[in-house]
Amino acid sequence: MKKKIAIIGSGISGLSAACYCAQSGNEVHVFEKQSQPGGRARQFQTTNGYTFDMGPSWYWMPDIIESFFNDFGHRTSDFYDLVALNPQFEMIFNDENISIPKSYEALKALFEDIEKGAGKKLDTFMKAAKFKYEVGMREFVNKPCHSWLEFMSLKIAGSALKLDLLTNFRNYVGHYFSDPKLRTLMEFPVIFLGASPIKIPAMYSLMNYGGYALGTWYPMGGFYQLVLAMQKVAEEQGAYFHFNQNIDQIIVEQGQAKGLIVNGEFQAFDAIIASCDYHHTEILLEPNMRNYSEKYWASRTFAPSCLIYYLGFNERIPNLKHHTLFFENDLDEHIASIYNTKKWPEKPLFYTCCPSKTDPSVAPEGCENLFLLIPLATGLSDSESTREKYLDEMLERIEKHTGTQRLKSKLEYKKSYCVSDFINDYNAYGGNAYGLANTLNQTAVLKPSIKNKHIKNLFYTGQLTVPGPGVPPSIISGTIVAKEVNKLKTSRHEKAI
Structure with missing residues (x-):
């Protein structure tokens, strides 16, 4: 029987x-607190001609995204044009800058030039990473993770050793490469999985394959084109979207969610999927109906929050790539400020995205669109003066790299976004930006459950549950929970029986 799903x-x-x-034929209603879809992947436009993606900017694992659209008889090209970035990105060190080329053969040559023998080792590394990617992204991460028994398939069991679940990422990279720049280059993608490379399982070398080997892409018009395309697909399937809708409470009777209080009014549903912050969803329930206590959440290792600046400059900035990583300072020192001391970094690393280098539509002619990001500990105080201090440092380092001067005087648009904004806009626990860290003791079955243990028709999806942070994993997370909900019998169906 068709279900009415919120x-x-x-x-x-x-x-x-x-x-x-x-x-699957269900009546689906999506309730969104904001005035537009996308959550952290929203976009905004300024009155003076700039278009800013607010969150995700790295289009990696294109096959996972393509596969999603294929499931609905579409291709990504039906909705937007993808451009392969070349170079994929640039990494700035104190004494050298490294640009990552689009071509894998050119990447091998680069590694060999930096460290003798590293080109051949990259082949070996990527062969293993490709195996992890194919098994991990096709088999491992698609499980609902109710029980470890789900992983007892012959393919996964036979691949267990090759997945390197018990080896940490730093030691794994060090086995292949000695040069500190190459090691940093290989380690950086896992920072946004939410922990030091020492804490992340080596299985996540799959990200190096999903990025460096499969390429770094950009959807013309901005990352938000993916959001709009997904919304269109959902509407084609019959889903309804309701914006500026705040969920006040989940109404539960006799172990079953009966519906939601939306903007003060009750609406009945057969099943509810919470794609918002997991901890916030639990607050909408009575304490005895929650999966996890406050003590549990306080004990979790969260992926970073971040300080973001959206900047519009009235002239072009030379010598800046679409993606640039400023890694002149020590990686471990910055990571320690996120996970150990939990304070603002004294010598921060940061990332810039300059989409106007690729896409003229995101800035007025002759101008530049720049997105700056510093990963931070969750729960920090983020006053305007603190934000401005870090903006000044980032602009100074960009000036040094690009040979420009007085960039701040050329700003014609500026907006910051930090810990308190993630809390206010997304009810994000501690102001986290990327969900829970993918550490070994927070992997698979050890992540927060996709199903409420007390309420049979309440489910959770997103970056705080399986499979974890990132756009492709979030797509997969939605797929997993939809399958679980589609298997659910409604109370109406049970009564009919």
Whole structure:
């Protein structure tokens, strides 16, 4: 029997869940607190001609995204044009800058030039990473993770050693490469998985394959084109979207969610999927109906929050790539400020995205669109004066790298976004930006459950549950929970029996 399903939040996982639930013939309603879809992947436009993606900017693992659209008879090209970036990105060190080329053969040559024998070792590394990617992204991460028994398939069991689940990422990279720059280059993608490379399982070398080997891409018009495409697919399947809708409470009777209080009014549903912050969803329930206590959440290792600046400059900035990583300072020192001392970094690393280098539509002619990001500990105080201090440092380092002067005087648009904004806009626990860290003791079954243990028709999806942070994992998360909800019998169906 067709179910009436509510989805709280229209982030990537919520959009994915909406598509698959509606495809199965259910009546799907998506409730979004903001005035537009996307969650952290929203976009905004300024009155003076700039278009800013607010969150995700790295289009990696293109095959996972393509596969999503294929499930609905589409291709990504039906909705937006993808451009392969060349170079993929540039990494800035004190004494050298390294640009990562689009061509894998050119990447091998680069490694060999930096460290003798590293080109051949990169082949070996990527062969193993490709195996992890194919098994991990096709088999491992697609499980609902109710039990470890789900991983007892012959393919996964036979691949267990090759997945390197018990080896930490730093030691694994060090086995292949000695040069500190190459090691930093290989380690940086896992920072946004939420922990030091010492804490992340080596299985996540799959990210190096999903990025460096499969390429870094950009959807013309901005990353938000993916959000709009997913919304269109969901609507094609029959899903309804409701914006500026705040969820006040989840109404539960006799172990079953009966519906939601939306902007003060009750609406009945057969099943509810929470794509919003997991901890916040639990606050909408009575304490005895929650999966986890406050003590549990306080004990978790969260992926970083961040300080973001959206900047519009009235002239072009030379010598700056679409993606640039400023790694002149020590990686471990910055990581320690996030996970150990939990304070603002004294010598920060940061990332810039300059989409106007690729896409003229995101800035007025002759101008530049720049997105700056510093990963931070969650829970920090983020006053305007602190934000400005770090902006000044980032601009100074960009000036040094690009040979420009007085960049701040050329600003014609500026907006900051930090810990308190993540809390206010997304109800994000501690102001986290990327969910829970993918450490070994927070992997698979050890992540927060996708199903409420006390309420049979309440489910959770997104970056705080399986499989974890990132756009492709969030798409997969929505797929997983939709399958679980589609298997659920409604109370109406049970009564009919």
